Amino acid sequence: MPKETKTRKVAKKETGGKRKKDPNAPKRGLSAYMFFANEQRDKVREDNPGIKFGEVGKLLGEKWKSLNEKQKTPYEAKAAADKKRYEEEKAAYTAGGDDDEEEED
């Protein structure tokens, strides 16, 4: 199996591939890892001054999983909170528009 490199966006295709990009594209919320990385990135780099992203990334992942649900809670909580944010967009997006619509193309 090919390692979906390139943010796997480029890999999109096959298996139907119906989902197109939306005009409003209510992006989704961030994920727990994003919040986790936001905090760790500081610490990790602090313990590993001068390390590249590859090291941080892998190291981060290791620590991330090392955490107990309890530790991930705060991150998941943020992720959930961010998800809500997305709900808004999605809602507004689904609304389609009130009176005037834009982005028609």
Add this chain to the structure above:
DNA sequence: GAAGTGATTGTTACT
């Protein structure tokens, strides 16, 4: 009703 799929998020460092 259940299953799957794709699209997206953010970090750092480099070209």
Add this chain to the structure above:
DNA sequence: AGTAACAATCACTTC
């Protein structure tokens, strides 16, 4: 500006 491992996600799509 975009890409790369790392991980989660999870809302929408389709049958």
